[in-house]
Amino acid sequence: MQKRVIIIGGGFAGINLAKCLAGDSQFKVTLVDKNNYNFFPPLLYQVSTGYLDPSSITYPIRNLFRGKKNFHFWMGDLQEVVPQQKKVILDNGELPYDYLIMATGTQTNFFGLEQLKNHAIPMKTLEDALSMRNVLLQRLEAASRIKDRSERLPWLTMVIGGGGPTGVEISGMFAELRNNTIxxxxxxxxDAGARIYLVNGGNELLSPMSKKSQEYALKSLQEMGVEVMLNTRIIDYDGEKVSLKNGKYIRSKNLIWATGVTGIIFKGIPSEAYARGNRLKVNEINKVEGVDSIFSIGDSCIQYTDPAFPEGHPQLAQVAIQQGKNLAKNFKKIEKGEHPKAFRYNDKGSMAIIGSIKAVADIPKPKLHLSGFIAWFIWLFIHLFSLINYRNRIRTFYNWSIEYFTKNQDLRLIIRPSKSVARQEIHETKSEKEHSRI
Amino acid sequence: MQKRVIIIGGGFAGINLAKCLAGDSQFKVTLVDKNNYNFFPPLLYQVSTGYLDPSSITYPIRNLFRGKKNFHFWMGDLQEVVPQQKKVILDNGELPYDYLIMATGTQTNFFGLEQLKNHAIPMKTLEDALSMRNVLLQRLEAASRIKDRSERLPWLTMVIGGGGPTGVEISGMFAELRNNTIxxxxxxxxDAGARIYLVNGGNELLSPMSKKSQEYALKSLQEMGVEVMLNTRIIDYDGEKVSLKNGKYIRSKNLIWATGVTGIIFKGIPSEAYARGNRLKVNEINKVEGVDSIFSIGDSCIQYTDPAFPEGHPQLAQVAIQQGKNLAKNFKKIEKGEHPKAFRYNDKGSMAIIGSIKAVADIPKPKLHLSGFIAWFIWLFIHLFSLINYRNRIRTFYNWSIEYFTKNQDLRLIIRPSKSVARQEIHETKSEKEHSRI
Structure with missing residues (x-):
């Protein structure tokens, strides 16, 4: 009898788990995702700034598993887990499981600031990135039609909340856009005087990285003309004014929100299973504490059992990939009656890019801090080879080469959903629901 | 004093006119378009079927005119023409003109069938194409979750209304998708029994082409498994059933509407200026009849003064391009006090593609009908070199090569507008209006 493995989420963790199980007929693998594609989050900021096409960083999930008879894809949205009956309820059907794996990632954390949530631009999903590209280009077009200088300024002022890798990368890109394309x-x-502010709550940028990398990033961004505000918190935003905790404010129509992420709470999973940041507490083999047959891997979980990371692992692609692969091995071991192997993270380092030819990289073994052009070069190749398939790599390499040599980012299309799309989709959802069945 | 030239519409006609005038300081050229990009309609069907990225067939307008000091771009939507005051009213400002050029193209003709309009998928704009890709992929995903065969069939049945080049090209693509990707x-x-119907009102496909080409297209599509229904009219569609004039109907959730186009009626232009299909009647130098200083070029106009085309020119890219260039020359002649030159269309032939390795081409001088692989090969190169710039060409050539050798169309991403986009846009539009000024 095949074990029914239901994986919720087709990110780094879910895809790597599914890949290791697809083709092994002991398992019947069903991958559930809201989207029909897998995408590469580290390059999302390049889509949002018009340097890469969505298709360069995405890949259709079904294509990845072509010809794997024990693999199924289900496009759907998780509504509830029913551990007693070992089933999940999706928006368009129900699926029974023997093993359920929550690889559900995280979502943007707005820290409960409702008004800010309504006006800020998030940077988490591919839709966010495309939306950001559209909105910012529309703001530029609108600004180009305004003659009055002071009235125009808020349209052109960019405020980036959050000095992690995403915030640093976006700020650098904006500085380049201002100096070239615009x-x-x-x-x-x-000479419209467009300004770029990077607002960071803490005392340093890229907080989990080395001191050297942090200082290099700060200095580089400042040289590019980004106004970096450290120890500064954004407390509200009404679409016109970014309010800071120190009582000051910045007049801007463009707040990019890259301040942090939080896990997603699902109905049916006991609240005791959630730790800080809504991450699911898992044991050394990624089983969720307190429930049977439910596992969690990647950003959605936290594991206190790795001696090198007593506070839990950082929420990085490499952790997700390694956890996915380890869990697949463990499922196979369990089927053979062998003892599963505790997860240990093999830290491969971290990096961030600043503008188009500078980066910082911290490598743990051998302990190395790289910065500038050489780090950028390494960044380029690591990211290129991490793209999911050959075709994405060529496409991205091509785009990057052109961009590098011509300083010409040409993916500046404002593609807005037409009314008919909205209509089709409402219709779609309705009809789909009517036809739902298992 | 510079002549203020306002061009409404950045399609083939408008762009070619603007290109010939940009750089000539006698004119101050403002190109107005709803979108910030120019796109290549002949390859739209490849975007809608996931064979090409939008960026392969589009190009930002501002980039095309980089460095031209007498050129301005205004992203806006024409609301009204005021010939008495020589100005246009846009949704976000007003612009005065010395010469106004309506290069406004056409829109999908639903022949007044309101219910059909609400449910059919049009194929005219880039948004239409992306929407079609999204909707059809969602239908496939929905169908994959339905177990009952007869209940599933309408999700998979494709009906294409209209046997012109678009209808023929889309039908051929669907047949290939069915045989490969799906x-x-x-x-x-x-073995779900998915069927593809091409419904055509007239007795032949590709009606303006030669008999030979028409027959070849019909035979080829039939061989590919497309069910071609000639002399058949679609009279209604409720999203579930395509009703035909002969009393029969086809159960399908997917009706692609490629039946025809119509011009757009603008407020302020006298109704006598419009001829059949809402096309603006123009004289031999493309001036709209009955109004001063207003011209029309491309699909939006009709000209009865070309001896070789007493019924008006066909609505083709080549006509639009040649009219744009001719009008630019005439503006320059008029400025020099010379006599303008009447427009004469130089027919370069027409072609249509059927599936991925067959096409038909009619060439007038020397009179030639080509079909099959050789016509496809010519089609490929003509379209590749008609793309607006080098970068689009490389990108498209790359996509086509991969597709040809792998039969693998991988641009199957369902990218839906997120709620936050919609919110941003409402906000945008409101704020933009508040700031409108000339």
């Missing part, structure tokens, strides 16, 4: 293609906006 | 990646849909 200068060349928006003659109306010459 | 067979390989949707194991749930094996």
């Amino acid at each position: 200068r060349k293609e928006f003659p109306e906006l010459q | 067979r390989k990646e949707f194991p749930e849909l094996q």
